[in-house]
Amino acid sequence: MSDNFRSILFAMGTALICSLLLTAASSGLKPYQQENIDVDRKKNILKAIGLVEDSRSYTFDDIKSMYAANITCMQVDSQGQAMQKGDTTGGGLPVYLYTQNGTVAAYVLPINSRGLWGRIHGYLALESDGSTVSGFTVYQHSETPGLGGEIEKNWFQKNFKGKRILDQSGSFVSVGIAKPSVTVSMTAVEKANYVDGISGATLTGRFLSAGLKEILSEYEPVSIRFRSKRMLTVPQDRQTCEDEQ
Amino acid sequence: MRLTQSRYFKAFSEPLIQNNPISMQMLGICSALAVTVQLKTAIVMGLSLTFVLAFSNLTISSMRHVIPRNIRMIVELSVIASLVIIADQVLRAFFYDISKQLSVFVGLIITNCIVMGRAETFALGNPPGLSFLDGLGNGAGYGSVLISVALIREVLGAGKFLGIGIIPESLYRAGYENMGFMQLAPAAFIIIGLLVWLQKSLVKN
Numbered sequence: 138m139s140d141n142f143r144s145i146l147f148a149m150g151t152a153l154i155c156s157l158l159l160t161a162a163s164s165g166l167k168p169y170q171q172e173n174i175d176v177d178r179k180k181n182i183l184k185a186i187g188l189v190e191d192s193r194s195y196t197f198d199d200i201k202s203m204y205a206a207n208i209t210c211m212q213v214d215s216q217g218q219a220m221q222k223g224d225t226t227g228g229g230l231p232v233y234l235y236t237q238n239g240t241v242a243a244y245v246l247p248i249n250s251r252g253l254w255g256r257i258h259g260y261l262a263l264e265s266d267g268s269t270v271s272g273f274t275v276y277q278h279s280e281t282p283g284l285g286g287e288i289e290k291n292w293f294q295k296n297f298k299g300k301r302i303l304d305q306s307g308s309f310v311s312v313g314i315a316k317p318s319v320t321v322s323m324t325a326v327e328k329a330n331y332v333d334g335i336s337g338a339t340l341t342g343r344f345l346s347a348g349l350k351e352i353l354s355e356y357e358p359v360s361i362r363f364r365s366k367r368m369l370t371v372p373q374d375r376q377t378c379e380d381e382q
Numbered sequence: 383m384r385l386t387q388s389r390y391f392k393a394f395s396e397p398l399i400q401n402n403p404i405s406m407q408m409l410g411i412c413s414a415l416a417v418t419v420q421l422k423t424a425i426v427m428g429l430s431l432t433f434v435l436a437f438s439n440l441t442i443s444s445m446r447h448v449i450p451r452n453i454r455m456i457v458e459l460s461v462i463a464s465l466v467i468i469a470d471q472v473l474r475a476f477f478y479d480i481s482k483q484l485s486v487f488v489g490l491i492i493t494n495c496i497v498m499g500r501a502e503t504f505a506l507g508n509p510p511g512l513s514f515l516d517g518l519g520n521g522a523g524y525g526s527v528l529i530s531v532a533l534i535r536e537v538l539g540a541g542k543f544l545g546i547g548i549i550p551e552s553l554y555r556a557g558y559e560n561m562g563f564m565q566l567a568p569a570a571f572i573i574i575g576l577l578v579w580l581q582k583s584l585v586k587n
Contacts, residue, residue: 144450151457155464162468169475177478282416282485283567289482 179204185262185272210378217358220376231378250348255279267363273297285341296332311350314342394519404527409495415570424532428525434465436517443505443513539564
């Protein structure tokens, strides 16, 4: 047997054993990881509306029961109308509603935006007036740690609270990320629509601003309904979201 | 023969202090800067690296007579990479919060020069038992530096120990402030530098 042939055979054997091990680890641990991811998503929805604080720790059951008690998810069509149960036309957009004493206090939009290295997944919560941001969270991203990765940090996210997606005349402008910071680069009027940027993460900010604008304008029909007080209770017979079924 | 003079004991104990991978060999500095803001992440990172290092040394050492010379680095790397992915998957399944904080740095154990360095210089030339102990010792040496740096950074930078506040409220009211600089990477550089200085002057005497 020649040396080269032996090397190739050895490499193939190693590759086979390693891939078997990795497959076993990945599929064996999948259910645990999936549960972690689900709970983490729920936690982020609750954090966006301000029910979960960063400084406290919560058990899985805390998060699950808080989620079940406060959040309902429904699908809306492109006109912002709640879709009926059993509607199979598809193309619905999920909206998470935060209800307090039977009325909707805030609604949460899932964010899936382009980032510098990959998709940025998170949630943006808006108050029931349809124009004020009540919170922003990120639960999955692949930005550079220490630079764009700062989007997952509290100091960045807490600046979103109280920002508005409308300008002073009431037309839609979205909420964006300033460069470098709001106090330096924005006029007094614009300050309501921008949060401080991150040094060294110009592109992450630019992509996330664009992503937020795209998603917010997609959901604008829903926000208009909130602004005109036409969406104050959770609709009956709503189309539920996939993750609730 | 006394226990402390056996070569098994030496394989484990030498990398702890005399031949510490970070403070003597200057390896693995990058991750030592990144994950030492908090004690918790430093401990988990130290354990992950120890696991990878011990088992990669063990595996490579047991195969050392059959690995073809011309592809030995590729084989070493696939063993190391598989172990790192397993460690990462386990962290994601059972320590999700910590694994999110560690982000890419668990994956980057693959490129940590300590792992490849021990495989090349030790595991290829020594029996499995000895190599395993060498891996444990190097992992512990790496982990102990990480933990010392993280302890200083967390206590001075955030006033906390393992996430629990230890600086009394009255001290804050009297004007004490956390040292924000300790939260940044350059602080770790300075602390590691001081540790190296301390250690070199201690070992020499």
